[in-house]
Amino acid sequence: MAAATLAGFLGAAYLFADSRGPAAAPPAARSPISYHSDGLSDAYDGFRAEPLALPTGRGPGLVSLRVTGTAGPVTDFQHVHTRPIHMYVLRDDLSGYQHLHPEVVDGAWTAPVTITDGGAYRVYLEFVPHGRPAGADPTVLGVPFVIAGDTTMIPVPAPQARARSGPYTVRRLDGTADLTSGTQTALRFQVLRDGRPAALEPYLGAYAHLSNFEVRTQGLKHLHPLPANATGDPPADAVLAFHAAFAERGDKRMFLQFRAGGAVHQVAFTIFTT
Incomplete structure (x- = not known):
């Protein structure tokens, strides 16, 4: 099992190996406690x-x-x-x-x-x-x-810019662009209904939840959105922003859950990191 399929997100940022000249300052000290489990072990x-x-x-x-x-x-x-x-x-x-x-x-x-x-x-x-x-x-x-028994396997879908759940369309604001591993990465999604920003409702203390799985290993990382504003009100533009740093290149399958219209909705996106 890899030591870490993902490394950190905003609020718990991890340091990646860096390249620096001989005059560069020494690296910041790592926390003596770091947690990298991904669900691939019991x-x-x-x-x-x-x-x-x-x-x-x-x-x-x-x-x-x-x-x-x-x-x-x-x-x-x-x-x-x-x-x-x-x-x-x-x-x-x-x-x-x-x-x-x-x-x-x-x-x-x-x-x-x-x-x-x-x-x-x-x-x-x-x-x-x-x-x-x-x-x-x-x-x-x-x-x-x-x-056990006959099984219909489902290929992992190719990256798409939009996904639907009921009357809601969720679009990834940077389309299907690849992300860069080893750097802080912004992920932004917008929830629309009839072409207009949807009215999002709280779900488990947030306005969305994003679970990320490495396609190759099925290692899990659960990411949370940044606050849309200082008051904690739902974002008026229904944009959900997540920050993550991906330690490894490869396909990721992300499951986004949000609540709107009195029900919890779920969509999925495939994202590739280079």
Whole structure:
């Protein structure tokens, strides 16, 4: 497993290897604590995800994972975007993405899930332990599971500038341009309805959520939008801005969720970094 599929986002920026002349100032000191887990392992930083129940067939099912630390099961974490833990499910062809909100049942993080097709899947748990420094990345653990039987694999779509969910169109404001790895990168999306900026509503303490997966490895990084204004009001132009620094080149599959018209909507974009 790569040490880091992604490195940092605004508010938790990481330093990349730099090239500088002999007269340059010495590099800034790194934080003594950095967190780079991406969900490709069931154990990291003293925590382990132990599956108690995983889907075994198509249709409604249950996911139940116990998180253990050095002192035993852990059922309390910092609340990030109004939740102590976030759960994601994804198939290995980058389809079937689901963002779940588990509750503690008998000491395990448990959520209902519906699987519509066979294949190899992974469930991710994302959380921030108490006592972790402000701005540090969360811990992300992952556990695979397989749904047997005939499976229709879905190729990862090519980059597109627009995506739709119901009456809403989301456009990536820089079109399908490649991003540059190793540098701070701005990602900007605008949500439109009937060609006009949509009225966005709060969703889990923000106006949008963006989960990024490396296509090659399925490593996860969850990015959050920058505040649109000092008051915390929804952006009048319905533009959602994210800042991220991508450590590796390659395809990324990003799932954007937002709330409008009383419902949560989801769109996906493929983005390439050079």
